[in-house]
Amino acid sequence: MEVALTAGVAVSGLLLVAGLLLGSPAPMWWGVLLLIATPVLRVLVVTIGLVLDHDWPFVGVSLFVLGVLLSSAYVSGRL
Amino acid sequence: MIAIPTFILIISGAATGLIGAMLGLGGGVFLVPLLTLALGVPIRTAIAASLISVIATASASSTINLERGLVNMRLGMALEVATTVGGLAGGLIAATLTHRQLFLAFGATLAVMGVVMALRSRRRNVIAHDAGIEPGRLGGRLREGDQSYVYRVKRLPLAMTASLTAGAISGLLGVGGGIIKVPVLNAFCGIPIRVAAATSAFMIGVTGAASAFIYFGRGDIALHLTSAVAVGALPGSLLGARLSQRVEARSLKILMAVVLLLVGLRMGLQAL
Numbered sequence: 001m002e003v004a005l006t007a008g009v010a011v012s013g014l015l016l017v018a019g020l021l022l023g024s025p026a027p028m029w030w031g032v033l034l035l036i037a038t039p040v041l042r043v044l045v046v047t048i049g050l051v052l053d054h055d056w057p058f059v060g061v062s063l064f065v066l067g068v069l070l071s072s073a074y075v076s077g078r079l
Numbered sequence: 080m081i082a083i084p085t086f087i088l089i090i091s092g093a094a095t096g097l098i099g100a101m102l103g104l105g106g107g108v109f110l111v112p113l114l115t116l117a118l119g120v121p122i123r124t125a126i127a128a129s130l131i132s133v134i135a136t137a138s139a140s141s142t143i144n145l146e147r148g149l150v151n152m153r154l155g156m157a158l159e160v161a162t163t164v165g166g167l168a169g170g171l172i173a174a175t176l177t178h179r180q181l182f183l184a185f186g187a188t189l190a191v192m193g194v195v196m197a198l199r200s201r202r203r204n205v206i207a208h209d210a211g212i213e214p215g216r217l218g219g220r221l222r223e224g225d226q227s228y229v230y231r232v233k234r235l236p237l238a239m240t241a242s243l244t245a246g247a248i249s250g251l252l253g254v255g256g257g258i259i260k261v262p263v264l265n266a267f268c269g270i271p272i273r274v275a276a277a278t279s280a281f282m283i284g285v286t287g288a289a290s291a292f293i294y295f296g297r298g299d300i301a302l303h304l305t306s307a308v309a310v311g312a313l314p315g316s317l318l319g320a321r322l323s324q325r326v327e328a329r330s331l332k333i334l335m336a337v338v339l340l341l342v343g344l345r346m347g348l349q350a351l
Contacts, residue, residue: 009138013313016306020085028306032131035309036291038138039284046152061156065285068163072289076296 008038040069083118085307091118092132092311098338099133099255099312100140100280100319101331107133107254107287108342110308120304126253127294128305130287132312133255137284139313140320141277149277151270154217154232158242158278162256162286165246186347192262193339221271233269246286253290255283258339272331280320 015031018024047062095110107129114125141150218231232238241263245256257279264275294300 006142009135009142009313012135013310016310019306020303020310025302028302032300032302032305032309033295035131035134035138036288036295039134039288042138042141043156043285046156055153058153058156061160065156065159065163069285069289069292072292076292 008034008041012038040066040073043069083120083304085303087118088304088307089311092135092308093315094311096132096136096139096312096315097319097322099136099257100316101322101334108258111253112342112345114308123299124301124304127291127299128301128308129253130291130294131300131305132308134284134287134291135309135312136316136319137255137280137282137287139316140280141284143317143320145281147277148222149273150281151217151219151274151278152281154219154238154270155278155281157217158238158260159282159285161239161242162246162249162282163289165243165249183347186343186345189258189339189343190347191343192259193336193343195262195266197333197336218269219274221274228271230271230274231269234267238264238268242282249286249290255279256286257283258342262335262339272335276331 012031012034015027015034019026019028019031043062043066047059047066050059050062091110091113095107095113098109099107110129110132111122111125114120114128115122120128215231217235218229221228221230241259242256245259248254248259249256257276260279260282261272261275264270264279265272270278
């Protein structure tokens with residue numbers, strides 16, 4: 001999970017810095033989007049870990065949270 | 080809105096990220112007043128930038144907290160159910176309350192939390208030594224130097240209620256909600272302050288993402304301002320997470336109490 005978080009934060013940070021230095025909105029757009037998506041990726045990794053542990057009650061909890069996040073992303077695409 | 084120099088925005092993000100990561104608050108409670116009151120940024124733009132900064136702060140500090148084993152993942156995920164539902168309810172309730180009522184309620188809540196935290200600053204909430212004591216399904220173990228401690232989660236319904244409230248306030252004002260969760264988890268639910276702050280930071284990123292998608296979809300995010308603030312927040316929060324380990328637990332609690340009182344007073348004055 002640390003790898004997913006670190007990669008998400010590092011890549012989005014680099015994109016934001018590149019966007020600011022170049023004065024270009026495209027890297028900033030992708031950087032912000034990746035930053036928002038990083039916690040979703042984190043919950044996904046947690047869910048996979050819980051499935052591997054056969055911890056079914058907490059798999060259900062994680063899937064509920066993941067469902068709320070994905071619903072939010074889906075709704076945002078239709079605004 | 081006047082053009083704000085990029086380095087001012089980066090410093091603002093770094094300062095609020097540093098404090099947010101040290102206290103497990105996410106930084107939004109400091110950034111929104113700073114952007115609106117000091118820099119003249121419109122409130123909607125400030126809230127959107129704050130949400131992105133809060134996610135950056137939470138994600139960056141969580142990488143360090145996970146390494147140290149401070150995040151209680153199962154507890155965080157269980158409470159996140161209430162937080163996300165609270166966020167949805169917060170959006171619905173916001174339509175029925177006036178700004179004055181919201182500011183007064185928030186200010187009073189923070190002031191009470193600050194007093195409670197100050198009064199309980201000497202309490203440790205851990206059972207000394209491991210000694211084979213079971214932490215339960217949601218509890219955990221904490222290592223400090225050579226010693227290992229066990230903590231159990233008490234009053235789970237209260238923790239869920241606090242998370243619901245935190246989610247609702249997050250939905251109303253665009254802040255992380257750690258300012259509610261950390262004191263309640265520590266003072267009433269038996270969670271050590273470092274674990275409460277780390278678990279809260281883990282949760283704040285997830286809660287912030289749910290709202291941020293909506294702001295992103297609506298086009299409310301000012302890319303340059305938000306990017307500059309987030310670029311500052313990333314190193315600021317990493318430094319804050321490292322410093323939080325060096326600050327004594329009691330100092331952290333007193334610092335938290337002072338912050339709660341000051342922000343509560345500011346919110347109360349805003350209502351007058």
